[in-house]
Amino acid sequence: MKNFADVLIEEIIHKNSVLVAGLDPDLQYFPDFLIDSGEVSNQKASEAIYHYNRIVIDAVAEHVVAVKPQLAYYEVYGSEGIRALEKTIAYAKSKNLIVINDAKRGDIGSTSSAYAKAFLGNGSLAGDMVTVNPFLGSDGYLPFIEEAGRNGKGLFLLVKTSNPSSHEVQDVKLENGELLYIKMADDINKIAQQTLGENNYSFIGAVVGATYPMEAEKVRKSLPSSIFLVPGFGAQGGTANDLKPFFDAKGLGALVSSSRGIIYNGSKEEKKTEAVLYEFIAKAARESNDKINEVRLSH
């Protein structure tokens, strides 16, 4: 039966791209024509964020398969920030882009059900996929899997994150000699194998940082049927050459996310008009996609 991994794969092939543009709006990087410097109200910030995101979405739409709003950058501005996110999600959908909410939510079962409804239901914040933190164990992430399954959507569970200190918890060695992130991948795989689509991929994916290619090889063995969401490419130090182990033989099986490297390409001073800003972003998206395709489609 077709699942959301199949939808993703169709889009990847159609667009010849596995690139995801992170939407991490940070006013300090916004050009002057979009926002006054100094103190801004939540409402002004919200308007500027939505304006910026529209430019980004227009500029990246043909080069990326999905956009990935990072929730923190919206929550900073309270309900006004979340309003900008709602409008951004609606705009991205109107451009036929897949929306991955990078929320890293996870809680006890009843609370996770509420989060799952928020991000994978049919409300104003719901996208197509969401990132989920599995630290609370399976009763904390099963509600997301159930909601995704019911609505033909998907999720990415954090397995090995891109940040420098991810080893402190994720790489602890267990008494049987295994590393924690491998145990977690094994646990997740048991469920993933029951949710395969027509391309033999599950709608239950995993976050594995571009900064950890050797770890990715190991996770791939434990999670052969999960699509990886790969952050850390670009600004966080992951290079295109590091990406090879994330893909399967067909160049599928992973989405590569870049945020600052795309949406803040070029210096603030150079970007004096919307047209120039658009060009900087479009160029970064096109070039990132080309670089990634060179690696993922090479043999």
Next chain:
Amino acid sequence: MKNFADVLIEEIIHKNSVLVAGLDPDLQYFPDFLIDSGEVSNQKASEAIYHYNRIVIDAVAEHVVAVKPQLAYYEVYGSEGIRALEKTIAYAKSKNLIVINDAKRGDIGSTSSAYAKAFLGNGSLAGDMVTVNPFLGSDGYLPFIEEAGRNGKGLFLLVKTSNPSSHEVQDVKLENGELLYIKMADDINKIAQQTLGENNYSFIGAVVGATYPMEAEKVRKSLPSSIFLVPGFGAQGGTANDLKPFFDAKGLGALVSSSRGIIYNGSKEEKKTEAVLYEFIAKAARESNDKINEVRLSH
């Protein structure tokens, strides 16, 4: 130097309460006078939630030391839900209640900084404390500690959560025979010891579920100077008698949180007016506080 743990302890002594009322608004439990049954718009939901929370806050104010909004239940209604949360936070502060945002956020460093600003800064969503998920390691939670330290606020790191499957990740046994949640407690303690206030407690607390009293004893040894936030009392199965190991000899060192047991006390049908609803909630808060005090202040 005085820190937020000292503020908490002053409030605990002043009110003779360590009880925290969870604000988990769930429309299905709202009495008919507050909300029409059937489909409701985000705006209607938001209004009903704020109305309900005002009643709860008025009813619990003299019996609890803090309120703890659970973010998921607001996010379900998008920006309108978050607007209800902003108004709830402002209302709780106007009643001199401490606000603990139960957000369980945690991400890579730059993103955690944005979350920390949202919840511990001076914006519309900021309370006094926030719950933080430490699965990404120290660079994911240090931004919260820094922001809390700067602003005289506090946080609770998840160490041993109250849900049934928390053992799947948190209780894995490491190669040295230690359990993961103990290793994490030890790691956190190194920082906590550098942030002690006048009562020898740090503003870096820990979440330890009421459902795990034996585990709490062990965590206490590793984290002698961290205040515990103890969810799971009431609806999740933790009883007052289980609470003894969470407290120090003075009956301090822990906050006990109850959500459904307080705010949804009594059947929906019985609560036909605001005054009756208020009475049910006030009674549950008063009785919960008495039960907890009997245990924590016994010798």
